[in-house]
Amino acid sequence: MARAFTPKVITANHLIEGDVIYLTAADTWSRDLAEAELITDEAHAQLRLLDAHSQPATVVGAYLADASSGTNGPEPTHFREEFRRTGPSNYAHGKQEVLANV
Amino acid sequence: MYKYNDFDTAFLAERNAQFRAQVERRIDGSLTEDEFKPLRLMNGLYLQLHAYMLRVAIPYGSLNSAQMNTLALLAEKWDKGYGHFTTRQNIQYNWPKLSDVPDMLDALAEVGMHAIQTSGNTIRNVTADHFAGAAADEIEDPRPIAELIRQWSTDHPEFQFMGRKFKIAVGGAAKDRAVLKAHDLAVRVVQNDAGETGYQILIGGGLGRTPMIGKVINDFVPRADLLPYIEAVVSVWNQIGRRDNKYKARIKITVHEHGIDDIRARVDARFALIRPTFLGADQELFSEIKAHFSAPKFRADSTTPYDTAYKADPVFRAWADTNLADHRVSDHAIVTISIKKHGATPGDASAEQMRVMATLAADYGYDELRISHEQNVILPHVHKSDLPAIHAKLKQHGLGTANIGLISDIIACPGMDYCALATARSIPVAEQIATRFDDLKLEHDIGHLQIKISGCINACGHHHVGHIGILGLDRAGVENYQITLGGDATWSAAVGERAGPGFAYDEIVPAVERIVDAYLSVRDTAEETFLETYRRVGMSPFKAALYPEAIKKVA
Ligand code: HEM
Numbered sequence: 001m002a003r004a005f006t007p008k009v010i011t012a013n014h015l016i017e018g019d020v021i022y023l024t025a026a027d028t029w030s031r032d033l034a035e036a037e038l039i040t041d042e043a044h045a046q047l048r049l050l051d052a053h054s055q056p057a058t059v060v061g062a063y064l065a066d067a068s069s070g071t072n073g074p075e076p077t078h079f080r081e082e083f084r085r086t087g088p089s090n091y092a093h094g095k096q097e098v099l100a101n102v
Numbered sequence: 103m104y105k106y107n108d109f110d111t112a113f114l115a116e117r118n119a120q121f122r123a124q125v126e127r128r129i130d131g132s133l134t135e136d137e138f139k140p141l142r143l144m145n146g147l148y149l150q151l152h153a154y155m156l157r158v159a160i161p162y163g164s165l166n167s168a169q170m171n172t173l174a175l176l177a178e179k180w181d182k183g184y185g186h187f188t189t190r191q192n193i194q195y196n197w198p199k200l201s202d203v204p205d206m207l208d209a210l211a212e213v214g215m216h217a218i219q220t221s222g223n224t225i226r227n228v229t230a231d232h233f234a235g236a237a238a239d240e241i242e243d244p245r246p247i248a249e250l251i252r253q254w255s256t257d258h259p260e261f262q263f264m265g266r267k268f269k270i271a272v273g274g275a276a277k278d279r280a281v282l283k284a285h286d287l288a289v290r291v292v293q294n295d296a297g298e299t300g301y302q303i304l305i306g307g308g309l310g311r312t313p314m315i316g317k318v319i320n321d322f323v324p325r326a327d328l329l330p331y332i333e334a335v336v337s338v339w340n341q342i343g344r345r346d347n348k349y350k351a352r353i354k355i356t357v358h359e360h361g362i363d364d365i366r367a368r369v370d371a372r373f374a375l376i377r378p379t380f381l382g383a384d385q386e387l388f389s390e391i392k393a394h395f396s397a398p399k400f401r402a403d404s405t406t407p408y409d410t411a412y413k414a415d416p417v418f419r420a421w422a423d424t425n426l427a428d429h430r431v432s433d434h435a436i437v438t439i440s441i442k443k444h445g446a447t448p449g450d451a452s453a454e455q456m457r458v459m460a461t462l463a464a465d466y467g468y469d470e471l472r473i474s475h476e477q478n479v480i481l482p483h484v485h486k487s488d489l490p491a492i493h494a495k496l497k498q499h500g501l502g503t504a505n506i507g508l509i510s511d512i513i514a515c516p517g518m519d520y521c522a523l524a525t526a527r528s529i530p531v532a533e534q535i536a537t538r539f540d541d542l543k544l545e546h547d548i549g550h551l552q553i554k555i556s557g558c559i560n561a562c563g564h565h566h567v568g569h570i571g572i573l574g575l576d577r578a579g580v581e582n583y584q585i586t587l588g589g590d591a592t593w594s595a596a597v598g599e600r601a602g603p604g605f606a607y608d609e610i611v612p613a614v615e616r617i618v619d620a621y622l623s624v625r626d627t628a629e630e631t632f633l634e635t636y637r638r639v640g641m642s643p644f645k646a647a648l649y650p651e652a653i654k655k656v657a
């Protein structure tokens with residue numbers, strides 16, 4: 001039996017900055033996971049991934065990452081995605097730095 | 103130091119101009135990522151978890167103060183104020199923007215540095231003994247050979263698209279400080295019975311998912327035969343190495359599958375074919391290169407300031423005891439500057455620290471610096487009378503840690519804090535182990551003990567050859583750390599043995615502590631090192647310390 005489809009977001013790195021970005025329902029790219037479109041349908045996920053791949057001048061390496069629905073939007077389900085949305089643990093660099101300066 | 107000639111300078115300028123144009127075409131959309139990726143990798147540019155990463159070669163770990171100052175400039179101007187020195191004597195910048203990289207490469211070119219062949223399936227940055235040119239036990243400075251190999255391999259048309267990467271290390275001393283036996287090919291300067299200098303060649307070492315210890319393919323290659331011999335080895339492997347499976351593509355697998363005798367026969371045949379095409383230009387080049395590496399004029403002076411400080415200042419004495427090594431000139435010393443302050447990221451240096459080290463090299467060290475595969479920085483030539491002043495300056499900048507060879511002198515790869523391939527973090531594990539043993543004030547009592555940590559099976563942190571090796575894995579979505587014991591990165595190289603089931607992130611530091619407690623209680627004398635004890639008593643006391651529950655169950 002095929003595995004049940006689990007919710008996903010589309011994520012990638014930005015071509016110039018190289019930082020982590022997420023595809024929103026409005027077809028824009030956000031640096032905040034909470035703003036990402038949480039995709040619950042497998043066919044829709046494949047279509048959205050094709051959309052992402054068709055923007056090589058903006059994004060690099062788009063893929064589907066597991067996520068769950070949280071109170072403020074999608075949340076990571078694996079520690080790798082948790083690090084990607086936060087930044088490294090040895091310095092307050094990356095997204096945590098940007099958030100601290102908001 | 104090797105100085106670029108007009109050819110080198112022009113070559114590098116052209117490469118940088120080509121890459122600048124490639125970056126422009128990627129940004130304007132005329133190159134896809136699939137087209138661009140091999141081009142950026144050829145120039146040392148990776149894409150990691152949070153950003154791009156630029157890997158800059160420090161050939162055989164040697165640099166001067168101007169080059170170190172440029173590394174500081176890159177950190178400050180285009181990165182976040184620091185750089186990470188790696189086990190392959192490279193430096194990695196974790197935060198460059200794609201559009202800035204061409205400018206970074208141009209700045210490097212001004213001091214004769216580049217990022218070429220720090221990635222991709224090529225012959226990578228050649229590494230060497232970090233005490234090269236200074237060690238008391240040296241037969242011959244390995245750097246001229248390393249430079250010859252660098253020039254021969256850079257852009258070598260036959261070796262740009264191989265089945266996999268190829269790593270070469272060179273050592274020139276009695277002691278192996280370059281992990282020769284974990285390289286695809288290692289060159290060791292030796293002398294034969296007739297007193298002639300030549301090279302012992304080892305092949306087929308490597309870590310990664312299938313760790314192997316290198317084997318001797320030739321005990322003595324005469325000087326003039328070295329390049330054709332290496333070319334014959336790489337060429338045989340390039341032809342018969344497996345290209346069907348990237349996990350079986352490294353030469354270690356080729357040697358394993360064919361046997362060293364079969365490979366030797368093939369290499370000999372290939373060598374016979376190509377040797378006549380080497381007409382001596384390589385030897386002329388070698389003499390030219392050699393002249394660049396002549397030793398500085400070592401100054402003579404009294405060592406009284408050193409002796410006085412050693413007697414009077416216990417902090418200086420502790421540092422001198424751990425961080426100095428014997429120089430071939432007796433009133434000089436080799437200084438290893440620890441960039442492993444307790445609790446800090448192993449191998450990271452800030453721009454300010456890089457400048458301090460550059461200034462010390464310029465003022466006291468004949469303008470020479472080295473980077474070690476153990477992720478520290480070395481002042482290879484220092485007159486002993488200057489040591490107190492150097493130590494005082496280092497202390498002011500968080501560089502005075504007295505821990506070389508001790509439990510907090512940990513090798514750690516970037517792991518999941520940066521690396522896209524990682525399965526777990528390594529840096530915080532290293533930070534916590536160092537902090538813990540510093541708090542316990544135990545590390546000088548424990549003595550020589552090397553911990554090496556990798557964040558995935560690729561083994562960039564050399565965990566297989568750590569006395570205690572730690573490998574971070576992802577077990578069902580949780581970080582899990584496997585321990586190996588008894589690894590050895592020297593001439594008596596050995597791959598560590600797995601201790602048993604792994605430990606969770608918050609259990610790994612206590613587990614290391616139990617191993618160390620077991621060692622302290624079973625060692626014969628305070629002089630018996632961890633590795634010696636392990637070799638004498640084997641795994642069982644450590645297993646008992648790591649898994650007390652299992653012992654209870656059996657009982
Ligand atoms: C962060 C980006 C990095 C990536 C993507 C990366 C990737 C890899 C991969 C895929 C391998 C295995 C190659 C194979 O078995 O064929 C490897 C091996 C190795 N890497 Fe890295 N690495 C990275 C960083 C580093 C760093 C920071 C160091 C030094 C601290 C390093 C040192 C090594 C060494 C010494 C090996 C040799 C293991 C062997 O002999 O196979 N790498 N790396």
Ligand code: SF4
Binds near residue numbers: 517518556561
């Ligand atoms: S060992 Fe793995 S996690 Fe560590 S740097 Fe290498 S590839 Fe990355």
